[in-house]
Amino acid sequence: MIYINNKYKFYKTTNLYISNNFIEAPIPKAWKLILTSDGSFTQNLNSITNKIINVNIKKQYTQDYTNKKQIVRQVWLQDTDHNKLTFAQSLWYINKYSNIRLSDNIPVGQLFLESGVDIYKNIEEVYCGHSIYLEHHFNSKDVIWGRKYKMYCREQILAIVYEFFPAHIINII
Structure with missing residues (x-):
């Protein structure tokens, strides 16, 4: 179980084994692409x-x-029609390597590119499950996919990130 906003719960129904950003489980290729992308x-x-x-x-x-x-x-990632495509919850460690200033409206990846900070993303977990909170916001009762990864800079942890994706996101691929 993962807590969202310290009060809503995400219940994992399936954990998929991942190694070196590779999933061996028989899931659709579109999901493998989304869940293992380190960009x-x-x-x-x-x-x-x-x-x-x-x-x-x-x-x-x-x-x-x-x-x-x-x-x-x-954060919610939304398109220009205000469709919620992803929910992300992250914990950022403040240290001498994390001179990134998290902006209100600039994606984290863009901040890293603009700052010249070189990061490494290690995907640790891939799972699917359910959450009343996320189902409501994604406007879907289907399974929700998710992943947990850590971001590193110079072998120092910068952040732990949980991302959640509605099942219908693969319909846009």
């Missing part, structure tokens, strides 16, 4: 939909701990 998913959506993809910040705040700061960020 900018927002840019991929721009290309696939031929529409501008907007970042809609649902929530962003800083958590202060004794020895560290973290930024929690929750």
